Amino acid sequence: MDTTSPTAFQIRDLNSWYGERQALSKISLSIPEHRITAIIGPSGCGKSTFIRCLNRINDLIPGFRVEGRVLFKDQDINDPAMDPIEIRYRIGMVFQKPNPFPKSIYDNIAYGPFLWGTKKGPPMDATVEESLKRAALWDEVKDKLHQSALALSGGQQQRLCIARALAVEPDVLLLDEPCSALDPIATARIEELLLELKKSYTIVIVTHNMQQAARVSDVTGFFLMGELIEFGETKQIFTNPKDRRTEDYITGRFG
C-alpha cells in the first residue's frame, strides 16, 4: 500500500441492501488522498453501489439500506448529524451516462456555483471558464457557450459533466464508469484529464475496463459478488495478484 499519502476515505465493514437483497458485504478499505483509486469487477458485483455510498446519492433509492462506517476525513458520512447536501458538495460525482441538463453549456456549469452563492456576471463567467479549462473542454466550446449542451458529442458531454462537478470545487471526484458510453478517443481524453486532475483531487473511478484501471489508477480494488476480493497498488494487482479470483478476472479467464 502507498503509505506516503494521507487517507481520504476510511471504509469499515460496509454492508448494504436493496430491499432484501444484499449488495455489499463487509467492505473495508482506505482510499488515499490525491490518488486515483480504481474499482473493478464484473457487472453486478456492487462496484457502482459502493461508489454511490461515498456521497450518499443512494439515499434516493427506495429500500436502500446501509450499515457500517464510511469515514471521510474522520467524519462518518452516514451519521444522521451529517448533512447529505454538504457531503455531495464536497464529494462530486460523474455518472455512467453523460447527464447534462437540457440547458446551455454555460448554464450547466453555472448551476452548481449558483447554488453555492457565486454571483451572476463576471464572477460566474470566470468560474465557468476556469471549470471548462480544467476539464479540457474550453477550446472546443468557448464560442458556443450559450448553445444547448445536448448538441455536444458524447465525449464532450461527459467532459462537460466533469467540468460541472469541478465547478463547485469539491475535494473528491467520484466517477461511475464515466467512459462506458464513449469511443476510445473520447476515453483517452478523459483518462488524460483524470491524470491531470489527481494533482488537486482525490479520484475514485469505477470501471469494467481493466486496461483503463491499469492505465490511470494508483490503487485498485477488485469486487466480486458484493465482496472486496483484493485491494492494493495497481501495479501489484495487475502483475502479481494475491487472490486466484483476481488473477482469473484480470487475465480474462472469468466465465
Added chain:
Amino acid sequence: MKVGHQERRRMLANRYRTDFLFRICAVAMLLIGLGTLAVLLIDVLMDGAGKLSWSFLTSFPSRKPEQAGVLSPLVGTLYLMLLTAALALPVGVGAAVYLEEYSKQNWFSRIIEINIANLAGVPSIIYGLLGLELFVRAMKLERSLLAGSATMALLVLPIIIISAREALRAVPSSIREASLALGASQWQTVWNHVLPLAFPGILTGSILAFSRAIGEAAPLITIGALTYIAFLPDGLLAPFTVMPIQIFNWVSRPQRGFHEIAAAAILVLMAVLILMNALAVYLRQKYQKRINL
C-alpha cells in the same frame, strides 16, 4: 416441417383474407365514432349556424329568443375556467410533486394513490353536493363564482394529480442525480430541473381536465348557479352562469327559437374548447422545442 409451394399459397391466402377482414372491421369502428360526431355537428350546425352573429356574443340572455345572447354565460365560463385553473393547478401539481418526489413508497402512499384514481371516476354531481355543503354553506361563499370554481377545482384535481405524476415520472432520474450531486436540495432539484421538464406533460393533462370541466353543468346546478343572469360577474363573490347551464336552460324550453339559439351556444362552447386545446398544443410545442434544442 417443410411446407410445399401449393400448401404455402393456400395458407397465405387465408392469412391475407383475415387481414383484410380485420381492416374492414377497424375502419367500420372508426366510421361509427366519426360518423356519430359528424351527425351531431351537422345537426347542431344546421340548427344554430344561422343564429351566430356578433350580437349573439355580445347580448345578455333574454325572454325573447331573437334578442338573446350568450355574453354572461360565455364570460362566466371563461372566468370560471381561469379561476378553476388558478385553484387546481398549484394544489394538483403540489400534490403530485409530493407523491412523486418526496413520499416514501409504502402502504399509506398506495392507499392515497388508489383513492385519487377512484376520485377521478366519481360522478360530477357528487362534487356538486360536496361543493354545496362545503363552499356554499359551511364557508358561506353563496352561489358565487368562487364557490363554483372551487367545486370545479375539486372535480379536476384528481385528473391533474394523475397526469402531473405521469409527467414527473417521465423525467429521467439521471437529471435528479445530476442536480443532487452538485449539492442542490430536493426542492431546488424539483424547481430548477424536474418541473420545467415535466411542464409540457402537466400542461397537456391539465388542459384535458379543464376540457372536461368546461362542459359540466351538473355540479354547478347543484351548488345553485343561476340560469338567468343579465349582468357580468364583478368579483369573486358575484353570482354567475356558464354555457352548459344556459344551453340546458334553453333546450328545456318549449319554443323552437330557444332550441336554435341553444344550438348556436353549443357552437360557441365548442369554439372555446377548440381554442383552449389549440393553445395547449401551441404552448407544449413551444416549450418542448426549448428543452430539446
